[in-house]
Amino acid sequence: MASPTRLVEVRQKVLKQNDLVARALRERFQEAGVYVVSLVSSPGSGKTAFLERMLTELRPRCRVGALVGDLATDNDARRLARSQAPVRQITTGTVCHLEADMVRAAIDGWDLSEFDFLFLENVGNLVCPASYDLGENLRLVLFSVTEGEDKPLKYPTIFNTADVAIVSKIDLAEACGFDRASALTSIEAVRPGMQVFEVSAKTGHGMEPFLSFLTSQASSKKARCQLAEGRV
């Protein structure tokens, strides 16, 4: 006969440890007045190109920095360093996503009050990063026009945990027969009301409306970017 057992009720989040670190990070970011934006997408959607463009355009008017996560190589950090912004690489080894603790370790020694914006580029992966809070203020999910309009339907969880969708490589839309209405319908189905920006990091199309959105979000969070006051 099986031994009798009893149930002891507990209430514990599995990712409690990550959530605690993320909460502490969020408080540090808030205190330092830095607005933190994370980027997730599948590999090859153009996260790094988009981030490079953002850093380059924001740098003359704001103080920006970035952390970039990859399984291996520091190619992306070196590429982003061309923007002249401070950039650090997080090499995750075999881990397919960033965790809050990796962010905490990577910002070690940085004076966060030196930044208006800090960008966190996650490992290229539309599945695993969904569960991990990194302490960010805003999570962007990117998908490019070359990936298929139903990408949001295939990866609903990541779209549902993100705040804003970025349709990237919009300059290729016509060449690859991108069906804009169908893409927007897919986004709306998995995350009703989600704000969408269509951009091309290559031509700069759509960057300005997005950057205005970003700076207004940041200033409403009382971050110290002075863009609105004309410190350009």
Added chain:
Amino acid sequence: MHELSIVMSLLEAAGEKARELHLEDVTAIHLRLGPLAGVVEDALYSAYELATEGTDWENCDLVVEETPLAGYCPSCKANRLIASITEICCVACGTPITEIVSGRELDIVALEVLDGVPNASG
């Protein structure tokens, strides 16, 4: 596949809770998992087997209870089930839902332990 990372966190959290409550002989970990937690149940079981093999947790089962996907429907003015993770709308009236009230859970809800209290009649 991040289920292995999730399982490592799960064992750490369960171990911490067991120590805190002075529980020995944990025979099962009961987990509530929502469809929007970003974790695949089957992959979680596989990762759990892999991670516990040859450890103190080897004889401890993982029991997963799925939580419903639900949200606040502004038309019905009530919490309603959501059609599916690819159709975030009210099952009753089809109104899109922006406020999820259930479906993101990834929580340990109970630890099952050997009942060490001697049976009075036995």
